[in-house]
Amino acid sequence: MKIRTSVFTSFIMMAQVLGIALFLRGFFPVPVKSSVSAKNKLSDLPAEPLTGGPHNSSRLPDPLFKRVVIMLVDALREDFVFGPNGRGNMPYTSHLVERGSTHSFVAKARPPTVTMPRIKALTTGSIPGFIDVVMNLNSPALLEDNLLWQAQAAGKRMIFYGDDTWLRLFPKLFMERDGTTSFFVSDYTEVDNNVTRHLDSTLKRDDWDVLILHYLGLDHIGHVSGPRSPLVRPKLLEMDDVLKKIHGALVSKETEGAPPYLLVLCGDHGMSETGSHGGSSEPEVNTALVLVSPAFRRKVGMETPSVVEQVDLHPTLALALGLPISLNSVGRLIPAVVQEAPLRDRLRFLHLNGHQLSCLLGANWSVPSYREQTQIEVGVEQFRVAEKAHGGWMKLYLEGNTSEVLGNMGKKVLRQYLEALASMSSALSRQLGKYDMYSMVAGMVIVFQLLLVLLLAMPEALSGAALVDVPVLQALLSLPFYLLCLLLASVHVLVCTSAGSACYLCSLSWGLVFTAVAFASATFCVLVSMATRRLPGGGGGGGGGSGWSLSELDILLLAGTVGHTLSLAASSFVEEEHQTWYFLLNTLCLAVFQDVCRKYFREQRRPGAIGENREHHEEEEEEEERFFLSPKGRRPSDPSQPGGDPRSREKWLALATPPLTLACCRLLRTLNQTGVQWAHLPDMGHWLNSSEHRAVLSLLAALSLVLVYFLIQRRCSWVSRIALALGLVGVYSYRAAVGNVWFPWQHGSQSVSKGTVEARFVYVFVLGILFSGSKDLLRSQIAAAAAAAPLKRRGLWEIYSGLVLLVALLFRAHNLPVLCCCLLVQSLMARFIWRKLHYDAAQTTIMHYWFGQAFFYFQGNSNNIGTVDVSVGFVGLESYVEGPAIFLTALGTYAGPLLWACHLVCYLNSESLRTPVALGHGCYVLALLRSVPVAAYVVLVTALRYHLFIWSVFSPKLLYEAAHALLATVLCLFLGAMETAQADAARP
Amino acid sequence: MWDHEIKAMASSHAIIASSVFMATVLPAVFIQGFSVYGTHLLWLYSVTGAVSVVNIAVFWLLGISQPTKKNTLGYKLSRLVRSCMYLLLSCLFYHTVVVLYGAPLIESALETFSLAVLLTSLTTLRCLCVLGPNVQAWIRVFSRHGAMSVWDTSLQITVACSLIGAWLGAFPIPLDWDRPWQVWPVSCSLGSVVGYLTGLVVAPAWIHFHRKQLTYKSK
Numbered sequence A: 001m002k003i004r005t006s007v008f009t010s011f012i013m014m015a016q017v018l019g020i021a022l023f024l025r026g027f028f029p030v031p032v033k034s035s036v037s038a039k040n041k042l043s044d045l046p047a048e049p050l051t052g053g054p055h056n057s058s059r060l061p062d063p064l065f066k067r068v069v070i071m072l073v074d075a076l077r078e079d080f081v082f083g084p085n086g087r088g089n090m091p092y093t094s095h096l097v098e099r100g101s102t103h104s105f106v107a108k109a110r111p112p113t114v115t116m117p118r119i120k121a122l123t124t125g126s127i128p129g130f131i132d133v134v135m136n137l138n139s140p141a142l143l144e145d146n147l148l149w150q151a152q153a154a155g156k157r158m159i160f161y162g163d164d165t166w167l168r169l170f171p172k173l174f175m176e177r178d179g180t181t182s183f184f185v186s187d188y189t190e191v192d193n194n195v196t197r198h199l200d201s202t203l204k205r206d207d208w209d210v211l212i213l214h215y216l217g218l219d220h221i222g223h224v225s226g227p228r229s230p231l232v233r234p235k236l237l238e239m240d241d242v243l244k245k246i247h248g249a250l251v252s253k254e255t256e257g258a259p260p261y262l263l264v265l266c267g268d269h270g271m272s273e274t275g276s277h278g279g280s281s282e283p284e285v286n287t288a289l290v291l292v293s294p295a296f297r298r299k300v301g302m303e304t305p306s307v308v309e310q311v312d313l314h315p316t317l318a319l320a321l322g323l324p325i326s327l328n329s330v331g332r333l334i335p336a337v338v339q340e341a342p343l344r345d346r347l348r349f350l351h352l353n354g355h356q357l358s359c360l361l362g363a364n365w366s367v368p369s370y371r372e373q374t375q376i377e378v379g380v381e382q383f384r385v386a387e388k389a390h391g392g393w394m395k396l397y398l399e400g401n402t403s404e405v406l407g408n409m410g411k412k413v414l415r416q417y418l419e420a421l422a423s424m425s426s427a428l429s430r431q432l433g434k435y436d437m438y439s440m441v442a443g444m445v446i447v448f449q450l451l452l453v454l455l456l457a458m459p460e461a462l463s464g465a466a467l468v469d470v471p472v473l474q475a476l477l478s479l480p481f482y483l484l485c486l487l488l489a490s491v492h493v494l495v496c497t498s499a500g501s502a503c504y505l506c507s508l509s510w511g512l513v514f515t516a517v518a519f520a521s522a523t524f525c526v527l528v529s530m531a532t533r534r535l536p537g538g539g540g541g542g543g544g545g546s547g548w549s550l551s552e553l554d555i556l557l558l559a560g561t562v563g564h565t566l567s568l569a570a571s572s573f574v575e576e577e578h579q580t581w582y583f584l585l586n587t588l589c590l591a592v593f594q595d596v597c598r599k600y601f602r603e604q605r606r607p608g609a610i611g612e613n614r615e616h617h618e619e620e621e622e623e624e625e626r627f628f629l630s631p632k633g634r635r636p637s638d639p640s641q642p643g644g645d646p647r648s649r650e651k652w653l654a655l656a657t658p659p660l661t662l663a664c665c666r667l668l669r670t671l672n673q674t675g676v677q678w679a680h681l682p683d684m685g686h687w688l689n690s691s692e693h694r695a696v697l698s699l700l701a702a703l704s705l706v707l708v709y710f711l712i713q714r715r716c717s718w719v720s721r722i723a724l725a726l727g728l729v730g731v732y733s734y735r736a737a738v739g740n741v742w743f744p745w746q747h748g749s750q751s752v753s754k755g756t757v758e759a760r761f762v763y764v765f766v767l768g769i770l771f772s773g774s775k776d777l778l779r780s781q782i783a784a785a786a787a788a789a790p791l792k793r794r795g796l797w798e799i800y801s802g803l804v805l806l807v808a809l810l811f812r813a814h815n816l817p818v819l820c821c822c823l824l825v826q827s828l829m830a831r832f833i834w835r836k837l838h839y840d841a842a843q844t845t846i847m848h849y850w851f852g853q854a855f856f857y858f859q860g861n862s863n864n865i866g867t868v869d870v871s872v873g874f875v876g877l878e879s880y881v882e883g884p885a886i887f888l889t890a891l892g893t894y895a896g897p898l899l900w901a902c903h904l905v906c907y908l909n910s911e912s913l914r915t916p917v918a919l920g921h922g923c924y925v926l927a928l929l930r931s932v933p934v935a936a937y938v939v940l941v942t943a944l945r946y947h948l949f950i951w952s953v954f955s956p957k958l959l960y961e962a963a964h965a966l967l968a969t970v971l972c973l974f975l976g977a978m979e980t981a982q983a984d985a986a987r988p
Numbered sequence B: 001m002w003d004h005e006i007k008a009m010a011s012s013h014a015i016i017a018s019s020v021f022m023a024t025v026l027p028a029v030f031i032q033g034f035s036v037y038g039t040h041l042l043w044l045y046s047v048t049g050a051v052s053v054v055n056i057a058v059f060w061l062l063g064i065s066q067p068t069k070k071n072t073l074g075y076k077l078s079r080l081v082r083s084c085m086y087l088l089l090s091c092l093f094y095h096t097v098v099v100l101y102g103a104p105l106i107e108s109a110l111e112t113f114s115l116a117v118l119l120t121s122l123t124t125l126r127c128l129c130v131l132g133p134n135v136q137a138w139i140r141v142f143s144r145h146g147a148m149s150v151w152d153t154s155l156q157i158t159v160a161c162s163l164i165g166a167w168l169g170a171f172p173i174p175l176d177w178d179r180p181w182q183v184w185p186v187s188c189s190l191g192s193v194v195g196y197l198t199g200l201v202v203a204p205a206w207i208h209f210h211r212k213q214l215t216y217k218s219k
């Protein structure tokens, strides 16, 4: 079956987007949550169970502890405290552990064993997924129900010293705080002294209930020199001294009668043998947890610490402090901690915990992806039984029964509760923090197959005919297809029926799954038959392969694409991806410069010599020739007379374009510092936005808008021109209304409004221009062939200018030069470079893509979710409306790539008058450029899923890549539609 | 004839390469605390100086450069002045290009300019030695098929290698390894010197293995 390149490409891209979506669904499992911002309240707690009585008490047991000190030592591995090493490392602590009234545990942390998710797990009892981070993009603060919020609501006064991650998560909860930054890993004394220096005075006071200390030094030592470093022991001794000091102070403050204190020593995660953390190896996961309180029974000898989950600390602390358990907690009470409480209280604690877990399970009951339905049912059923037994026990108890029977019965209820808790908790936590590998692999396979099909089709797709022969029918009628279908279906059944799998694909309906299976098999068959066709003869289908000779520019474009894809494997290169693009873009401009010079200088000099002996030219580096082309260096060699002649003027303009582009890029990169390492450096954007430079900003914005007008208007109809001018004025007045810029006649401080009216004014013009553009485009379909081309070109250009106007509205005032430079570079390049140097559609597309990438970062984006400008979603809206807000935010974020892609559409359309296949080629290359990094990145992320930075660096990038792929798909569809229309018009 | 030229080139390249080596090792004997990273600029200047002196000496002794028609003192002087001007312009040009690539404009201008000087000594100086201050010849050599002798080809190769080396040397800078060689401009200058040395080795070898295909039209 022969289909046009653009249709083929669009189809592949759409399928690929589905594959990516499947992968994402497996990579970011939907979190088990009741609600993000709902909080558990004391009044919502269930009544104490009682069979058959009118008594309906919602009594909470008295808090077991009055004051709590949580001493969190970052990366406190279990064997630092317990076992033979512990005695030397932390003598006082081990003495307490062995002889004191303490409980000690090995707390298992869940991967990712990274500080921030661990703090969330400790305080909320839930296992945070990455998608949570995206969900509350607007504020880094923890909005979920958590222990600290509950404590504050209960009137507890809290003090915090240590890692400032806490202050970002809980911005307003602490009565007193001092954050230290964990930015400088090489500092491991100052970070801890900053915490300890407050201790003496704080411990003397009585005005607090909860004291949280987070020591970072040990973690830093681990990162720098590993767990066997000689620095570790002194650091642990220091921690031991701190603990001794706190313990001593607490003991001295202890008063008879009042509830006692509780001292918690814990680690957020462990440390691998190389000193890092983030993965799921034993030493990273096992952390020490020591609870010290006079309420516990004094130990007589060393016991081996039992194993608990890290999240179990949360319900334990909440119940022991008389607070409601947070809604999303999946932990269960550590029974040993409440061992000394009366039996009634212990049962009540377990009941509360069980109730909260069953509520959480109930909230997720309807989620279809649960494979452990039966296990959940068993757990909840166990809980119901225990609750009933509890009611019976309460009845006996309230009747005053004190016999042996009551005690035995109570123990039985206790056991039932614990079993129910265990099965509910494990059913819940199995859902969390786990990758759905089946869906991920399925998505990955689809993406890769499609990429291979795309690559195999290259010679045909880029041939002059731009027709791809896809053997769909042969594939569908072949035996391997049916065998493969059968195989995949049986694999699916096998995976879904095997124990312990909870995957998205298994929850899908059979029809959908079978479609996916058939699709995957068909793609595979197509792939194989295309590959066999390509392999033997080397040129059965297309005329490509041997005949291609690459110029320096081609080599650069190819190497840049491949190199960029490879660079995504390193977290630093992902963080600093803008540097890669700026670098490549610069090199590209220099290469283009060299091409221009070659064209204008050498052709005059040696007209006959070019192209004679091209076969074995060595692969010179593109920069090689650039040094003799310095503006000053070439002047003496120029034989042509300056000025006058339009050809020579054009020549000088063409020669000036690449340096001008380079200068523009250099200026733009100073506008917004992005990335991670150098993001803190001052940039032009900050300078312009400070209030004393508002005049400069106003001038710059106005200038940019004027320039934008002149660059855009030349190809619009006069109606659109007027609309554009008014719209740009509207943009400026919107910025003035919002308070970013001044009107020249309005120097005083004016009232700052939301600018809704002005923004809507602009929207009207945007819609008008878009409408008139689409009208032209539609009219070109029915018009006669001669009139169609200019109409179509104008229509496209008007749509493009409508977008530009919209982007001008959305961009912040200091980013308007980015827009202006974008248009300037586009028009110069289109006029003097791409057309004049006869770059083909593929080369032009790659250049557009590179520029688009660079402009994505020029406008201040990065691969961090934090740089998404959410305020864009409110432009022209009175309040938050989800649909438009998401659309506007996406548009504002991807404005750079979008504008370049739109320009590409306009350019290729005008080019297609000369070479009709330009649109198809551009579409194909764009798809290829997008799917290569996406496919590579999907594999990378899967391989690196236990990497230390998977949540902070790689996952956000994955989302950006996916969104970008979606954008490219839309553009490919557009290009495809245009090419089809053109081909239809050409045929009759 | 060919073998003779290749041999001459190989030996001259060996001398230049050893000069780079000496410039790295010798100062360490005389200057306390000299190291490639620690006192990077010092190393850079010493390599620049050594390469320049040895290049000029070698090419002058070999007499590669085009024989001049006029032998008057005034003509020689004007050539010298022109050469110096070209060197300066080339330094400025490299500086501009490096700044365009993203080097800080003001902050470490000295480092950037030192890199430009190094690049000039590795590339432009060699061009001056081989081709003389003759822009037409430069353009010819660096056009795609403009090489007219083995020396032109070797010039193309070494210049390309030095520049590619400097280009590749910029890649490790964004990595967060905090190594001493990631400091600006250490990796770039190291890259360019390594590229230059590679070019010195590759050029004779390449010419040797391709001597059948190499046809210099003007000869």
Ligand SMILES: [Zn+2]
Pocket (backbone or CB within 6 Å): A074, A075, A114, A115, A116, A219, A268, A269
């Ligand atoms: Zn940590």
Ligand SMILES: [Zn+2]
Pocket (backbone or CB within 6 Å): A075, A219, A220, A223, A277
């Ligand atoms: Zn760490």
